[in-house]
Amino acid sequence: MVFKKKELLTFQSSIFNLQNYWGKHGCIILQPYDMEVGAGTFHPATTLRSLGPKSWKAAYVQPSRRPSDGRYGENPNRLQHYYQFQTIIKPSPDNIKKLFLNSLSAIGIDHKIHDIRFIEDDWESPTLGAAGLGWEIWCDGMEIAQFTYFQQMAGFQCNPISVEITYGLERICMFTQKKKNVFDLIWNSDGITYKEIFYESEKEFSKYNFDLANTKSLFVTFDILEKEAKDLLDNNLALPAYDQCLKASHVFNILDARGAISIAQRSDYISKIRDMVKGVGELWLKGNN
Amino acid sequence: MSEFLLELFSEEMPPNLQISARNDLLNILKNFFENENINYDKNNLALSTPNRLIIYFKNVQKEVIKISKNIRGPSTNSSEEALKGFLISNKIAKNKIYKKKLDNGEYYFFNTPKKKIKTKFLLEEKIPDLLSKIKWKKSMRWGSYELYWGRPLKSIMAIYDGNTLGFNYYHLKSSNKTVVDKDFEEKTKVIKDFKSYKKFFSKERIIIDQNERKKFIEKNLINSSKSKNYKLFIKNKLIDDVTNILDRPKIILCSFDKKFLKMPKELIVTTIEYHQKYFLVYDQSSKLTNMFYVVADCNDNKGLIKKGNENVIEARLSDAEYFWNINKSKNMIKQVSLLQNVNYFKGLGSYLDKVQRLKKICGFLSDEFLISKEKVEIASTLSKVDLLSELVNEFPELQGILGGYFAEAQGFDKEICDSIKDQYLPLGADSRIPKNIYSITLSLADKIDTLVGFFGVNITTSSSKDPYGLRRLTLGLIKIIIHNNKNIKLNELINFNCQVYESQSIKFDNKVILDKLSNFILERLKYFMKDKEIRQDIIETSLININLNNLHVIYTKAYKLNKIINKEVGKDLIKNYKRAYNLINSDLNKIEYETLSSVDPALFKNDYEKNLYKKLHDIRKNFYNIKIENDYDAQLMLLASIKQDINIFFENVIVNDNDESIKKNRLLLLKFLCKTFDNYLSFAKIENIK
Missing domain, CATH: 1.20.58.180 (Class II aaRS and biotin synthetases; domain 2)
Incomplete structure (x- = not known):
């Protein structure tokens, strides 16, 4: 969990660190849902588990597909396929802000030297019949995560309330790795880049989504x-x-x-x-x- | 010193909730003190930071005397149960009640004892209820708690006269401790009074008072920019927002790559000021520079925050630049037909249908305004193409403006580009109003077509709801007409618009729409006139028999009259008119004016009558003299110029002559006077001068 200075936090080690962190705090570490979804929220581990009275703590990576956001691999910030890291805890613990801020330290963002802000962003998903109140989290002006208290899911009032934290992994790694182009992100310690893994797929899927x-x-x-x-x-x-x-x-x-x-x-x-x-x-x- | 200090510590509260909650809570407490007859110093405070809601009262009376009240219970005929209930709910023993006869029967009564109550106890008992009275525009629950609050409420500090006020509020227990660190919410500190509370936070560089915070930010921004020879245009909304999303402000000067200055400046302004809430910097000639101020919520000792914020702007601007380059070179004409895939509104066709209508309406207006039909037709045809662009998808608030820039990039006439940019203006109270005739044309056409269409499919407004912004749009329409001194034939325009809809097989009842729209526009015009501080009676009278074709004339006449109404000349004008008006309308003089012929000069018996008659004729002749036709000041002065003749007339002529025909003739002369005045507007409804 300790982040050594000067050591580059690769994309995959950022994931490992978040999994470790939330695993230590009692979350079961799940794997991505094996389906095309638009966000980590759609994983049944969030949607369905946030309903009903039973406690629940889970964290997982979720590949997210947003066909309209594809740019044929030509835009440094836009992808039709990207990764979210999702933490869901029911009922939301009182010390969730502390847990969250410490999780940022685990991925190379020390809240004591950065300007971390909680900017109002009430979330609604018309397709899920879901609504929540919370914030987008800004780090030095950049949105790196969403922090939401679910109030309603699938049209039903939530009770108790779950808290959902969604980390934008690419955004966060661009920040910690100081990259201006998402395709320049370093995936592992051998220096494999995001581009080597995903550029072709961005191109092809953009072609499919938009044209074919x-x-x-x-x-x-x-x-x-x-x-x-x-x-x-x-x-x-x-x-x-x-x-x-x-x-x-x-x-x-x-x-x-x-x-x-x-x-x-x-x-x-x-x-x-x-x-x-x-x-x-x-x-x-x-x-x- | 008995002071009352309350601090409600929560997770980050959004600005609008913060502001309304702090005002709400202050009023709730004031009302409470007043209802309980507790005196307090009028200098009280409602402060907030994103995490703290703070209420402070000074010199709160320590004890309050409750005078004895008698409370009526159930009738003596009612059941044992009812009496029992009464005793329990009032917590009284049976031997304290007595019977008393009233007009409608006998009842049990109870006298509450006169007693002194300590304010401290009263507060401890009542605060929980008072907190629940806060009206949240949006509230939420969290964890397994039952409490609804704007954002999770974590701790309550309540102090009265140096001591803790102890009470429970849902799962929380009040204390005399404040939470020091808003991040981990762990460190706490015992607080004795407001002075030490404030001192403690100012040592931490936290400014708890939003007004001080705003001033601090403003001062720092201005001083810093001045020292570097820059200019700032600080928008109120922006600085208010910034003030309410932090508590430890620190300004940082940042910059972005100058190459982005080649993009439309609105893209930069929207990105930096609206999306990121930073302050743009201008040079001495008010030109946008590549510098901006970030207000951070902490110190930036390592320069990391500056770098981070600059990167965000860089990424956002390069994103915008990417789309800008793609969109501006996409042939606009070729895209028009794609608008058929974009629905305008259910029942009103696609955006292609909309621009085809606009084209015809603009053509119609171009004949009226004697401007190039070709230009307005091109402008209207291109006006909605930007809706297809990724850039407008990213910056929806810039629709229209971006279309204008695209047209500019593709070499269209300046007037065409500007009118596309201006089509949605004016947008708010301080918004620019289109001045160029081509801009006026497109903007009017767009608004009328929207109004006619929405009224046609029965989408209007209710007293509280206006989801499609029709009121604002109508106000915009009125502003364009009035600020540009244009008399637009709205009636004809609306009818023509209905025909255009019909040509697309969208059928409305012209008459119904004209009727409904007239009323709607009239209501907005009233609002507009009120806003310009025109007297209510002048507004009312100027809107009698309103003709939509004359909005500008109606407004200007009312405005000019309003300007002089409290001056000598205005008072005279009304006085003279009223004197004549009251005479011809008094019961004694009720005659059938309509059935009678006009004034007969042969029946005049003296020069006073003749002079007045002649003067009135002169006025009528001059009133429509070309030179003063649109000069309403001159018209009013002309009417006022009759003052002396009227005075002399009333001093020397007795209207009620014994000869009925002479009397009638004189009344007719006065009627003639009133009618002359009414050419300006109906003065009858103007109230008499006090």
Whole structure:
């Protein structure tokens, strides 16, 4: 956990340090959810576990896909695929700010010599039917993390309240490694760069997301997934139904990136996903009260 | 010295919640003291930092005498249960009550004893309730606690007269300790009074008083920039925001690469001032420089904070630059057809439909204004293309402005580019108002089309809600018309707009829309006039029989009259008018003016009548004289010039002549006078001078 000065904190060691840190503080260290999701919040370890009365502490890395944010690998700050590190604790502990600030020290950010700010950022996810109050965390003017107290999830009031901390790993490493381009990040101690691992994939997926994704079949896919989710809910299977929501949500995101969804349609699709998630939440709560 | 000091320590409270909570809590406590008849020094304080809400009262009366009150209980006929309930809820023994007959029956009564209560006890008992009275615009729960607060409340310090006020509030217990470090929330310190509290924090370089904090930041910014020969334009909103997101301000001068100054300056201003809340620096000729001030919340001993903030700006500006370079070179004309994929509003078609309408409306206006039809048509066609750009997606607040810059980069006429930039103006109270005729044209067309469309699909406003900003938009419309001295034929414009909608198979009832919109615009005009401090009676009278085509004339007449109404000339004007008006409207003189022919000069018996009549004729002739047609000051002066003739008339002529026909003729002469005045506006509704 002690960060030696002058030693470069690689991307992967930043992940190890966060896992170690939160592991020591009682979080179970999970692995990423094996599906395309837009943020760590979509992992059922956050969405579903934040519902109901049972305590829960977990942390994990989550690859996050945001098709619209792709830039064909040409922009130094934008990616359609990036990594979030997510910590979720229910109920939120009283000393969470201290825990958080110490976790920053573990990844090379000493809060005593940097200007760390908690800037209002109330979070809402219309697709998840979720809302929370909290902050984006600024370090010397840069947003490095989100800190949110969930108030509502899948349309249901949370009780007790979970706290979610989402670290933007690329942003943080660009800060600690002093890089201006995300592709210059050092992944491991052999000096493998982010570019070597992800540049090609950024290029190809941008091409797919923006130019080639077959919108016709994706619209059909969405409908199939929606129906599947309903069938599964009818059979009282919350988790498989939730998977369908995640898939549908990703299909929606690609369609959106393709510019295939008009403003009017947009809210329609979002409410379709929200309804599915609500059904899942209801079912989950029945089994976990 | 019995002082009361309350500190509520929480995780970081957003500025707006901080401000409303501190004001709210201060008022709640003032009301409490007043209701309990507790005297206190009027110099009280409500202070805040992101983590602390602080309330301070001086010289709070130590004891309060509760006078005996008698409390009525249940009727003596009611059940045992009711009596029991009364005794329990008031915590009284049965032998303390008595019966008393009232008009409507007999009741149990109880006299509360007269007693002295220590303010300390009263506060300890009541503070929890008072805290719960704070109205949060947004509040939250955390952990497993039941309490709702703006952000997690961690500790309560409550001190009265040097001692702890002990009470519980939900899971928290009050103490005389403040939390020293806002990061770990672990170190605490015992506080005795406000003086030592303030001293302690000032030693820590924490400024707990938001006003002092603001002044400190302002002073440091100004001094530093002056010493380096720079200029600052500090926006109030920005410095208020900055003041309320830190408690240990420290200014740091930073810079960015000069190459970014080649981009539209709005991109830099938005990035640096709005997104990052830093202060931009200008040179002596008010030109934007590549310098900016960051206000940090701590010292920057190693220069890390400066470097970090500079990197953030660098990244953000290069992001903007990346999009700017791509977007500005994308052929705008070729993109217009893509607007059909962007929905404008349900029932009102796509943005392509919208620009096609704007094109026609602008064409219509160009005929009116005698300006180049070609230019306004190009401007309106290009006006929404920027909505397709990544840059507007990143900087939605710059829509329009960026479109103008794109057009500039592609070599369009300056008037076209400027009108695209100005199309959404004016946006707020202090916003610039379009002055150039091409800008006026596009801005008016956009606003009218929005209003007609939204009213057409029945989206209007309610007393508290205006989700689409229609009030602001209408006020903008009024400002453009009035500030530019333009008489716009709004009626015709609205009707034409309806036809344009119809040509797109979007059908509205013209008459209904015109009717509803007239009322809506009228309401905003009233608001606008009130804002300009025009007297209520002048506003009311000027809006009788309002014609949307004359908004500018209506306003100007009211404004000019308002300016002189309290001066001698204005008072005379009203007095003379009222004298004539009251005579012709008094019951004694009720005649059917309409059925009678006009004044008959043959019936005049003296020169006073003749003079007045002649003078009125002169006035009427001059009133519409070309030179003063739009000079409302001159019109008022002209009306005022009749003063002497009227005075002489009333001094020497008795209107109520015995001869009925002469009397009627004289009344008709006065009616003629009133009608002459009413050419300006109906003076009848103007209140008499006190």
